Amino acid sequence: MFESKSGIFLIAGLGFFALSFVVMAVLPWMIYYKEPEQTVAMMAQKGMVPEFADLAERYPEQFKKHFGEVNYKTYAEALQLGHDVYVAEACWHCHSQFVRPVSNEDLRWGPVSHALEYQNTLQRPVLFGTRRVGPDLIREAARRPNDWHVAHFYNPLSVQPTSVMPAYSWFLDEQGYPNKKGMAIITYIQSLGSWLREYPYFEGDGPLGPAAHPEQPYGGKPVPKQVVNAPTEGSRQS
Numbered sequence: 210m211f212e213s214k215s216g217i218f219l220i221a222g223l224g225f226f227a228l229s230f231v232v233m234a235v236l237p238w239m240i241y242y243k244e245p246e247q248t249v250a251m252m253a254q255k256g257m258v259p260e261f262a263d264l265a266e267r268y269p270e271q272f273k274k275h276f277g278e279v280n281y282k283t284y285a286e287a288l289q290l291g292h293d294v295y296v297a298e299a300c301w302h303c304h305s306q307f308v309r310p311v312s313n314e315d316l317r318w319g320p321v322s323h324a325l326e327y328q329n330t331l332q333r334p335v336l337f338g339t340r341r342v343g344p345d346l347i348r349e350a351a352r353r354p355n356d357w358h359v360a361h362f363y364n365p366l367s368v369q370p371t372s373v374m375p376a377y378s379w380f381l382d383e384q385g386y387p388n389k390k391g392m393a394i395i396t397y398i399q400s401l402g403s404w405l406r407e408y409p410y411f412e413g414d415g416p417l418g419p420a421a422h423p424e425q426p427y428g429g430k431p432v433p434k435q436v437v438n439a440p441t442e443g444s445r446q447s
């Protein structure tokens with residue numbers, strides 16, 4: 210069979226297809242199939258991002274109206290709604306949520322993505338994305354303050370003069386405060402990657418600020434006073 214070219218093509222085609230199927234599908238499945246899929250409630254219990262409480266402090270009246278108080282239940286509600294808005298508004302059309310182990314992507318966006326980060330219901334449907342008109346967002350947590358996001362959603366050109374991202378002014382109410390959708394999408398964006406020890410990670414500068422104290426659930430920041438049932442130490446590490 211090796212005397213003919215078709216024998217080589219057969220080995221190259223079928224053999225390497227089988228090898229890649231085992232390495233890229235069967236092996237990862239064997240490693241992770243016993244890991245339970247995390248629900249939003251489970252993720253919320255692991256650690257709440259301080260930006261959720263910050264929204265309540267910045268926009269107390271609106272926050273009270275939309276979510277009530279800051280606790281793990283309302284945090285989970287905001288995460289779920291934020292995720293649904295992200296899907297509905299097709300943010301995934303321009304943004305990926307996956308740091309690949311190629312092209313030095315980790316220098317720009319932080320640690321390479323890990324299979325376990327996707328074992329949760331907030332990744333259903335999977336939001337890896339297919340192209341990057343805008344930057345990857347899976348390490349977006351704490352890179353920007355909440356008010357930056359409010360300004361950015363209202364008019365991206367106000368903070369990024371060359372942006373081609375559309376304005377999402379319907380995330381704000383008539384007075385310019387984020388409405389329920391706005392608060393939810395900001396909470397969701399601020400949560401992406403917050404489960405990592407290395408968070409936040411800013412364009413190759415390495416871990417900054419809160420990550421200097423990874424042993425503390427709020428990354429060294431004082432636990433916001435509105436938070437009830439603060440998670441135990443270290444629970445936000447992946």
Ligand code: HEC
Binds near residue numbers: 300398
């Ligand atoms: C037409 C493509 C497009 C769509 C759709 C889009 N974006 Fe963007 N986005 C961009 C581009 C380009 C940038 C980079 C320039 C900028 O910051 O505005 C960006 C930047 C961002 C940033 C800032 C990232 C950083 O830290 O620099 C966030 C957060 C973001 N987008 C969230 C969203 C969300 C949430 C949605 C859906 C509601 C969305 N985008 C929809 C193109 C898009």
